[in-house]
Structure formats: structure tokens, C-alpha cells
Amino acid sequence: MIEWMHPGLIFILGALLIPVLKGKWKKTYLLLLPIAALIDLLYMSKGVFWRLPLLEYELVFGRVDQLSLVFGYVFVIAAFCMTLYALHVKEDGQHVSAFLYVGSTLGVVFAGDLFTLYLFWEVMAFSSLFLIWYRKTKASSEAGFRYILVHIFGGICLLAGIILHLQSTGSIVFDSFNWGTGWGYLSSYFIFVGFIINAAVPPLHAWLSDAYPEATVTGAVFLTAFTTKSAIYVLIRGFPGVEILIWMGAIMAVYGVIYAVLENDIRRVLAYHIISQVGYMVAGVGIGTWMALNGSTAHAFCHIFYKALLFMGAGVVIEMTGRSKFTELSGLYKYMPLTFWLYMIGAFSISGFPLFNGFVSKTMVVESAALSHLPIIWLMLEGASIGTFLSIGLKVPYLTWFGKKEKEPVVEAKAVKEPPKNMLAAMGITAFLCVFIGMYPQALYRMLPYAVDYAPYTASHVIGMSQLLLFTFVAFWLLRRMLHGTPTITLDTDWFYRIAGKKFIWFCEKPLLDFANSIDKVPKDIANSFVWFSRNPTAASRIMVLTIGAVVVRPFDPTSTRYERDLEELRRLYPGESVHRVAIGTGVLLVLMFFTLYLLIYLTHGILWV
């Protein structure tokens, strides 16, 4: 009897059957798989399962504790909503890669050792790549290549760290790593870099804002949830309380906000706000108190739902209008009011309005910064909330659904309307979950890894947040003209591998190749001179002697041209006759001389050497 079925395996093995099924059966099957995984999770007992011996090590596929369970729940529930959203997609490949992606993320979450972690880490990177490539545009194919190159680099860092860790400790158990300064912690540093690349910590974040907006409409919804949040999970496991993460997280939160103000693409704005929101979680891991770790976990949980909802809304706009830039959008409210309101629930949630789920999780991280007496961090995180509401709650809806009067709806002639029912239903369920957790936070708090001693709905929290967001609106309204989209792109750290990369290739093709060629030339010239010499060694030697003679004589007799004339003649005739003819008698004489020499040695060697 199978004591415990890996929920990731349900997705991974389940994905194999997708191409076989057709029509209604396929749709039912797609929705049943996440439900099956959720039931499996609900009946799962805590403990360590599925240990497989490998050489002298033990692989652990199922480490089930409260922390891995929370992440397991949210991933599986989100997978259900996202699959419903993507149900109308005809290409089986998209479903297969999405399911492999979800399954491998669950593999990461339940991995109890570093080898298993690494295995699923790589599957996650490669399966998600296809969600970008299936968009089938030039931009998506290029962005996909950059995406996978960054993740391969991250994977190599992780692997290097794991090997160093194994060498120094002899263990592959995945637990919190040692942290400090010095060469002794090199393995931890490598693993750390591997993790924070997936968590999109600047300056290693550009893969996210580069690739997610180029993914397919439904694929992007999947992408928002799994890679970054599984990175938060492994950071909570591996590096809780590592101080540098506090600053990284706070900088991330503000960084995403600033770029989101500048961006002109609806999904790129949302992508920068993934970075910003993950910043709260990273900061929470760095603070490392129970409350902060709870806050990071809770915020990851809530974030997955509202960010999926926001990407679903943006995806609907792209699907129905074929446009994604603010400079080409406006006035959609008339055509899709329902999408607008569902999007706004996501926007209120991410901004942390009371009664929405962002409020019950984000304030937990911010509050733990206050309790740990980190004033600047507190100001940065609270300030990022302002920017979140500004971009997601005000700029995006204003420019997409309303917009300038003088520029009436810029939409295609084809009737722009509400999206297919499955997309609306998916948004509805996700929106319901956002509001439900916002109104009934205990449902979430009970699942958290540590005991929760935090009440979100105190008068000062509610009033403080309301003031913050209401006055953000006032400032937005005064400066709204500054926020209109401009047809530009914003440089980010991907510049280094996009421009510097091009320059590097140029360097390899031009100066480096020239240098290599010049090095190559020396042995070639030497070889050529041997070839030249061996064509006619006698004549060649004469040429060489005469050349030297000419050089030696010139200083004493500058008018002499004797050598030059001979040299010219010799060079002209070279190689000329290949052999000097001699009389046959000379040859016979040489042979006789050789034999005589031999005879002499033969006769005398007894006397001379013995």
C-alpha cells in the first residue's frame, strides 16, 4: 500500500495523459488533477516519507511539516484556479508544461535533501520556459533564451554550493545553512545566490520583468506564483534571520515600485510589483523572528492569489484587445466592466486595503520590522505600499479602463467584450479567496508554521492604512497627467547581458580573433620556411650564405652589387634543378668509402672497446 502519494507526482505523471484525452474529458481531467492533489495534501500526515537510498546518501522526497504544507496548499489551490483560467487553451503542450512546472515546484517544497531539491529546481526552470516560448513571437523566444540562461546560471550556483556543502559537512540534508563572513561559508554563499536569483532579488531580478510579460496569456498567470514563492520557501528553510536579506528585501520593495511607475506595458508593471511584493517576504525572512517568518509565509500565500488575479485581468485585456501598452489602451470599462471589478479586487488586495488579503499578511511583515526596531526598513516597506496602490490600484485601471477623454477607446473594430466564461470563473474564485482570507484571516493564520500572536484588525492598523492609501489617491489625482504612458522601455540590469553581451560577442569575433590569427601565423611561417628550404637545400643554403654575405659586406663597400646580383639570380631560379648531378663514379666511390669505414670499425672495435 502506498502510504503517501507525492502531490507533485500527481501533476507530473498526470501531465503525461493530457495529450491523449480530447474535448470535455480533457477539461474535466485538467480540473480533477489539482483537486486530487489537494485531497491528497489534506489527508497527508506530517513526517518524513519516501526515502530513497542513492549511493551512500539518502534522498528524501517527502518532508512534510507545517511550513511545507502551507506552501503545498497554496500552490495546489492556485494551480486549480490557474488551470480553470487556461481551460480554453487548445495546445496540449501549454497544459503539460504548466503541470510539470506545478509538479516540480511541489517537488521543491517537499524535498528533504539537497539533491532532490536541485533536481526539481532544474525541472521547474525548464518546464516554465515553455510557458514563455508558447507565445511564439520573436520577443518571447528571445526573452525565453535570456530567462533560461539566467536560471541555468542560478542552477549551477546552487549545484556548486551543494557540492561544496557536501564536501565540508558530508551531509545532504536540507536544513538551515551556516552563515557568516569568510571563505568557510563559501558553500552557503553559492546556495544563497542560487536561491535569490529565483527570488528575483536585484540586481539578479531582470529575468522576471524581462520574460514574464512576454509569456502566453495563461502561462504568465502560472509563472507569477511558483518560481519566486518556492524561492521564498527555500529561503525560509535555509537562511532565516540572515541580516542582509532585510536590506535586500526593502530595496526590492522600493525598486519594483519605481520601475512600475515608468513602465508602459500592463504586464510589465505587474511584473515589477511581483519583485516589490516578494521584497516584503525577503525582508521578513531576513528579520527572522517567528512573526516575521509567519508574515513572509502568509504574504506568499496571499500574494499568489491576488497576483494571479491581477495577471488574469491583464491577460484578459491582452486576449480580447491584442494590446498591452498603455499608449494603445483606454476606455475599456464600457466593454468589460466585470473584468475591471475583478481586477480591482486584486488591486485592493495587493495594496493592502482592510478587508482584503494583502492587509492581513503585509502588515504582519511591516509590524515585525517595527517590533525589531528597524525604522528605515519600516519606512521603505510602508512607502512601497504607497507605490503599489499608485501603480496597480490607480495607474493601471485609470489608463486601461478609463483614460483620457480626448482619446476615445482605442480598441480594435472586432467587438471587445468580456472574456470566455472559464476565465471569468477563475477570476471570480480567486477574487473570492482574496476577500475571504481578508475577512477571515484566522483561516490563514491557523496554517502558519509558528503560533500567531498578531491581530490585523486593530483601530490603529485599519485607520493608518486607510489614511495612507486615501491620501495616496489625492496625490495621484493631482499628478495623474504625469503618469500617462510613454512609448519607451526602461533600462534594467538585463542591459548588462543584452548590451554587454553583444559587445562581448563583437570582442570575440574581432579583436580576439585577430589576435589568435597573429599568434597562429608564427608557427605557420616557420613551417613554411622549412618547406621552402627542403625544396632545394643546396640552393637554399647558398641563398642564405649570400644574404648574410650581402649584409656583412654592405657597410665596407656600399657600392658593391656583386652579392645582390647573384642573390637575385638564385632567387629567380629557385628551387631550380632539384638535385646536383654528379658522375656515377662519385657514387661508387662514396659507397666504397662507407664500406671501408665499416670494415675498419669492425676490425678494430675489439681492440678499442673491449
Add this chain to the structure above:
Amino acid sequence: MEIEKKYLFRMLYVCLAASVLAGVLVHVFMPSHAAFLWQAIPGFSAIYGFVGCILIIVVSKALGHHWLQREEDYYD
């Protein structure tokens, strides 16, 4: 549409006033432990929200215009 807009703005003003008033009342009648200096200022969140939002817009736009924003075909 015009009437609706007027109505919405009136509602906004009411909300703004209510939030500030409630903040002051809570500050006076339910004084809580302030972790930071500025939390002793009544209505700090309102000020921070307003000033912070203007700062974010102005600083981002300045960074964008002078440094970060380029033509769309920059990488092509």
C-alpha cells in the same frame, strides 16, 4: 457622468476627513505604544501617503527621463 463624478468626489472628501478624524480620536483616546518617533504624530500615515506618493512619482519620472527610459527599439 458629471453628476456621478461630483458625487464620488464628495464621498472622497468625506472619507479623507473621516480617516483623519478617526486617526486623531484613536490617538487621543487609545494611545498605543509608538515604536518610532513619528508614530506619535497624529495623522502621520496621511502625510506619509501624500508626500510619499508625490516623491515616488517625481523621483521615478526624473530617473526615467534622465537615465533609464529609452526608445522601444533600443535593443534591436
